[in-house]
Amino acid sequence: xxxxxxxxxxxxxxxxxxxxxxxxxxxxxxxxxxxxxxxxxxxxxxxxxxxxxxxxxxxxxxxxxxxxxxxxxxxxxxxxxxxxxxxxxxxxxxxxxxxxxxxxxxxxxxxxxxxxxxxxxxxxxxxxxxxxxxxxxxxxxxxxxxxxxxxxxxxxxxxxxxxxxxxxxxxxxxxxxxxxxxxxxxxxxxxxxxxxxxxxxxxxxxxxxxxxxxxxxxxxxxxxxxxxxxxxxxxxxxxxxxxxxxxxxxxxxxxxxxxxxxxxxxxxxxxxxxxxxxxxxxxxxxxxxxxxxxxxxxxxxxxxxxxxxxxxxx
Amino acid sequence: xxxxxxxxxxxxxxxxxxxxxxxxxxxxxxxxxxxxxxxxxxxxxxxxxxxxxxxxxxxxxxxxxxxxxxxxxxxxxxxxxxxxxxxxxxxxxxxxxxxxxxxxxxxxxxxxxxxxxxxxxxxxxxxxxxxxxxxxxxxxxxxxxxxxxxxxxxxxxxxxxxxxxxxxxxxxxxxxxxxxxxxxxxxxxxxxxxxxxxxxxxxxxxxxxxxxxxxxxxxxxxxxxxxxxxxxxxxxxxxxxxxxxxxxxxxxxxxxxxxxxxxxxxxxxxxxxxxxxxxxxxxxxxxxxxxxxxxx
Numbered sequence: 001x002x003x004x005x006x007x008x009x010x011x012x013x014x015x016x017x018x019x020x021x022x023x024x025x026x027x028x029x030x031x032x033x034x035x036x037x038x039x040x041x042x043x044x045x046x047x048x049x050x051x052x053x054x055x056x057x058x059x060x061x062x063x064x065x066x067x068x069x070x071x072x073x074x075x076x077x078x079x080x081x082x083x084x085x086x087x088x089x090x091x092x093x094x095x096x097x098x099x100x101x102x103x104x105x106x107x108x109x110x111x112x113x114x115x116x117x118x119x120x121x122x123x124x125x126x127x128x129x130x131x132x133x134x135x136x137x138x139x140x141x142x143x144x145x146x147x148x149x150x151x152x153x154x155x156x157x158x159x160x161x162x163x164x165x166x167x168x169x170x171x172x173x174x175x176x177x178x179x180x181x182x183x184x185x186x187x188x189x190x191x192x193x194x195x196x197x198x199x200x201x202x203x204x205x206x207x208x209x210x211x212x213x214x215x216x217x218x219x220x221x222x223x224x225x226x227x228x229x230x231x232x233x234x235x236x237x238x239x240x241x242x243x244x245x246x247x248x249x250x251x252x253x254x255x256x257x258x259x260x261x262x263x264x265x266x267x268x269x270x271x272x273x274x275x276x277x278x279x280x281x282x283x284x285x286x287x288x289x290x291x292x293x294x295x296x297x298x299x300x301x302x303x304x305x306x307x308x309x310x311x312x313x314x
Numbered sequence: 315x316x317x318x319x320x321x322x323x324x325x326x327x328x329x330x331x332x333x334x335x336x337x338x339x340x341x342x343x344x345x346x347x348x349x350x351x352x353x354x355x356x357x358x359x360x361x362x363x364x365x366x367x368x369x370x371x372x373x374x375x376x377x378x379x380x381x382x383x384x385x386x387x388x389x390x391x392x393x394x395x396x397x398x399x400x401x402x403x404x405x406x407x408x409x410x411x412x413x414x415x416x417x418x419x420x421x422x423x424x425x426x427x428x429x430x431x432x433x434x435x436x437x438x439x440x441x442x443x444x445x446x447x448x449x450x451x452x453x454x455x456x457x458x459x460x461x462x463x464x465x466x467x468x469x470x471x472x473x474x475x476x477x478x479x480x481x482x483x484x485x486x487x488x489x490x491x492x493x494x495x496x497x498x499x500x501x502x503x504x505x506x507x508x509x510x511x512x513x514x515x516x517x518x519x520x521x522x523x524x525x526x527x528x529x530x531x532x533x534x535x536x537x538x539x540x541x542x543x544x545x546x547x548x549x550x551x552x553x554x555x556x557x558x559x560x561x562x563x564x565x566x567x568x569x570x571x572x573x574x575x576x577x578x579x580x581x582x583x584x585x586x587x588x589x590x591x592x593x594x595x596x597x598x599x600x601x602x603x604x605x606x607x608x609x610x
Contacts, residue, residue, distance in 0.1 A: 205437030
């Protein structure tokens with residue numbers, strides 16, 4: 001009966017009910033501005049990604065459409081022609097690029113890995129010259145590629161090396177261009193090997209070199225390989241330094257000797273076809289772009305797969 | 315005899331619970347006392363001090379470690395046990411800021427002499443670390459690494475012998491080409507021990523080998539240690555007093571000392587004696603406080 005109820009308990013009940021209602025109101029109430037700000041930010045991010053991807057897709061699709069008439073085996077087997085665009089192709093450019101890349105790999109692997117081993121395993125960080133080297137490798141990776149072209153022209157084509165406008169000079173120039181990237185990637189891969197592995201090896205009576213050669217390097221090979229592949233794919237696409245170092249565009253004969261004769265390279269050849277007044281050559285350029293994109297995408301995908309497959313979980 | 319040893323131990327450490335006693339010239343005391351017992355020594359430490367960047371980490375340690383025994387180093391955190399054990403195989407060389415003063419004699423030869431090659435030292439004095447650190451290679455290659463780089467013959471036999479000695483052979487003999495990272499923590503640590511014995515060392519140093527392992531693996535490794543001491547001399551650093559009591563023949567107790575301004579702290583050897591004595595009738599009150607659990 002109502003009269004039997006303690007008035008205190010009635011008040012308490014009312015107070016509790018009121019409190020509950022107030023809390024529920026607070027909990028379920030969303031601060032309107034924050035929610036919308038969050039949503040708008042997400043939309044902005046999606047737009048940004050969309051623009052980037054669309055731009056890339058537009059490039060690929062447009063090149064494919066434009067270059068479609070030129071897709072044939074001639075692309076790979078025929079040399080450039082001043083008169084007959086239908087039968088022109090990229091052969092010397094492809095061969096030149098292959099030679100260039102071969103030379104680059106031969107140079108960057110020993111030099112890059114060697115430099116990384118020195119910096120990580122032997123260099124005493126207290127010494128000022130080692131700190132200077134560290135600092136400058138980071139800087140060198142950011143230098144514009146045309147500067148490397150000028151360097152190549154001054155030192156390799158002319159100057160002390162005096163090689164002339166040959167593939168070897170192009171390889172040397174490109175190797176210098178991508179070497180800082182390789183050194184940094186190799187250094188990271190070597191650093192990722194934990195000190196406990198080195199200690200374990202040294203505690204058995206192995207020398208420092210034995211430890212590096214048999215423990216550290218094998219464990220860092222996937223990281224180093226990824227770095228080399230990414231560096232090479234960058235070198236493949238560089239046109240600016242090659243223009244200065246003499247990659248000509250009208251080369252008809254295949255040059256087997258890297259120290260003699262003119263050469264061409266894919267980016268340079270595309271550059272020239274693209275600027276040609278004749279429509280058919282521009283079609284050819286577009287086809288060349290598609291070929292390069294496919295190769296670069298394949299190389300980068302391979303590098304990423306390699307890294308994921310062989311990455312060491314410490 | 316025991317009394318004489320006790321007094322010698324007391325004099326050696328310079329502390330009998332009483333006032334400061336001059337500890338110079340004490341080494342003779344130690345070698346005399348233990349020589350009388352007839353146990354050959356492997357290491358003789360004389361006033362060994364290790365500094366990092368000039369600051370002492372462990373000071374004036376003098377003790378003798380005996381052959382075919384398990385010697386335990388116990389004490390609270392930061393008292394320099396790991397620093398001390400790393401001196402015994404020149405692993406402190408890997409730390410550029412570390413300097414070592416005093417002497418560490420290995421079978422009479424100063425380990426820190428100018429003509430001593432640390433690589434040669436480590437061939438004879440092996441180490442097992444706190445966290446098992448197998449190489450990212452197959453099990454066989456892990457154990458074979460030492461013999462191969464040291465140019466030892468009969469690698470396959472050595473590997474089998476080492477794995478048997480480490481009580482691991484039966485578990486892995488069918489999967490020697492599997493990656494060592496697939497093993498459990500206890501197995502990995504036994505693999506590290508097998509790896510260490512494969513090069514036939516004289517001494518095995520163990521820096522808290524069981525602290526990262528479960529109690530069952532710990533028990534197996536302790537059993538392994540007791541078997542191994544027949545052939546090797548073992549020095550073990552342990553946080554676990556009961557482990558020291560279970561396995562060791564002799565125990566050294568170190569503490570952390572603070573200097574007057576409480577700026578620097580370093581480790582100091584308080585007492586070093588047979589394990590039974592340290593745990594049942596220690597000479598120093600600080601040892602007693604530690605082993606009975608009153609402090610630390």
